[in-house]
Amino acid sequence: MIGDVPNIEAGQEFSTRRQAHEAGVHRPLQAGICGTKRTGAESIVVSGGYKDDEDYGDVIVYTGHGGQDGTGNQVSDQSLADSGNAALVTSYLEGLPVRVLRGYQGGAPYAPATGYRYDGLYRVTSYGSKLGIDGFLIWQFRLEAYEDTPTLQAAQQPELPNTPAQSEPAAGAGNETPERITSTVQRIVRSSAVKRQVKVWHDNRCQICHLRIDVPGGSYSEGAHIRALGSPHNGPDTTGNVLCLCPNCHVMFDAGAIVIEDDLTVIRGDQPAGTLRTDGRHTIDLECVRSHRKRWRQ
Amino acid sequence: MIGDVPNIEAGQEFSTRRQAHEAGVHRPLQAGICGTKRTGAESIVVSGGYKDDEDYGDVIVYTGHGGQDGTGNQVSDQSLADSGNAALVTSYLEGLPVRVLRGYQGGAPYAPATGYRYDGLYRVTSYGSKLGIDGFLIWQFRLEAYEDTPTLQAAQQPELPNTPAQSEPAAGAGNETPERITSTVQRIVRSSAVKRQVKVWHDNRCQICHLRIDVPGGSYSEGAHIRALGSPHNGPDTTGNVLCLCPNCHVMFDAGAIVIEDDLTVIRGDQPAGTLRTDGRHTIDLECVRSHRKRWRQ
Secondary structure (H helix, E strand, O other), X not given: OOOOXXXXXXXXXXXXXXXXXXXXXXXXXXXXEEEEOOOEEEEEEEOOOOOOOEEOOOEEEEEOOOOEOOOOOEOOOOOOOOHHHHHHHHHHHHOOOEEEEEEHHHOOOOOOOOOEEEEEEEEEEEEEEEEOOOXXXXXXXXXXXXXXXXXXXXXXXXXXXXXXXXXXXXXXXXHOOOOOOOOOEEEEEEOOHHHHHHHHHOOOEOOXXXXXXXXXXXXXXXXXXXXXXXXXXXXXXXXXXXXXXXXXXXXXXXXXXXXXXXXXXXXXXXXXXXXXXXXXOEXXXXXXXXXXXXXXXX | OOOOOOOOOOOOEEOOHHHHHHOOOOOOOOOOEEEEOOOEEEEEEEOOOOOOOEEOOOEEEEEXXXXXXXXXXXXOOOOOOOHHHHHHHHHHHHXXXXXXXXXXXXXXOOOOOOOEEEEEEEEEEEEEEEEOOOOOEEEEEEEEEOOOOOOOOOOOOOOOOOOOOOOOOOOOHHHOOOOOOOOOEEEEEEOOHHHHHHHHHOOOXXXXXXXXXXXXXXXXXXXXXXXXXXXXXXOOOOHHHEEEEOHHHHHHHHOOOEEEOOOOEEEEOOEEEXXXXXXXXXXXXXXXXXXXXXXXXX
């Protein structure tokens, strides 16, 4: 399952991978990523298995799966065709939460002293490839803790006698502390099970302009409520009130540059611009279409 | 100015509009909306001046400006050409925060008993037109309090003796309590002064596909960092590291379906697809372009 496991809260510790498996927090006993391209990643384990990993607590730079020999060295390129890596791409594209389990092998200051600790839900905020330390292609995923995920405190370093005064920070990534980026939000695209269903039916192809945005590892679309939820529009949260749109058509539809007639003709500005693409499994609620149209064309 | 006024916190009360004016919380002495199409809305006053307003505390359905006679009746249609209404459209399109001041005339349960109260920052989450109670076209804007804006408590109703037991809620919008919608977020588009500068230079026209998304009352684009901020990419927050893109090209660029060559040729998939549109005021940082390209094409 995606998201929090019932009755398991962030901070809970497990002595072994098997205990975490039995609790349903991270189901595989060996693999670091649990999930598939179709469902997204349920959970990952941060346990120092990849030397290119970076752990800042609230932010993790997590190396994808594959290309290692048995001793932790990278001996070939990683690929997004790997099912764990593809799962993390889906988590990025769909905005799905990923459970993070940290293992004792992950190193200071965020790893538990022993065993494994569940640290709550993170979001994949970017990804990309680079040449790793061993000279092979690796894929890396930036994960950020959700705002309501408890903030991890770095374990205190033991105070050593005669420690030289800290003058300059040492070089290297381990000394940066990238914060979650909190600038103003221009636009938020929300996700829900209802929207995901509509997007699956349409295979991420825009019902208005027919574009499907294909990207390395997946494709992208947005679920758009026809009649907005909440006051004053009070649309229902049903598949009949959701369209599968590309981001551009979504912006235009939400701001009234596109409306739809009862016969599903698309009106862009004042001009007809084709017909809404439909699917036999997806019945459009015409009351919602009318309500949206009236919001913009009296 | 947009955003919080220094030294004024949510909850601060003002006896008169003039006091709120002098504090810089809401500068006009009469108008309910302060702002312009170019800058967005700085602040609004919720004070019962429009009978179609709905106030749920954290959510406000706010009627735009115009079309009233001197007695609070709607006698003609409202328009997005009105500068206050256009300002709220800009706030929506740019994701800008709006200061909310509530006046005593606004009515229970969220208005102050006397005078005016500053209630913090809200975001415009949707807008549209409808026929108002008086039969003329009005524009309405849904505003939602930011997550970190203090939640308003409804004023307690005085307990009356022999009040009949509350069996059924009375009909009407006043009894709904729409919550801020908190489903999973699929995609967040962030805003910043640097990004806004680049969007202004390009007048919201996409530097990759040349599309400008025009909607009633404005146009829309997104600022996209070329080299992502934060680890592992560590891009600079400068205009040279930002492109003005339509949402579709932004998704493709962030997920590596589009990269840019050093001569600014756009590569979509594996094929050249034109040249990045430039502007004399906007110098692209080629180090960032290279870094983005290497993230996707080794």
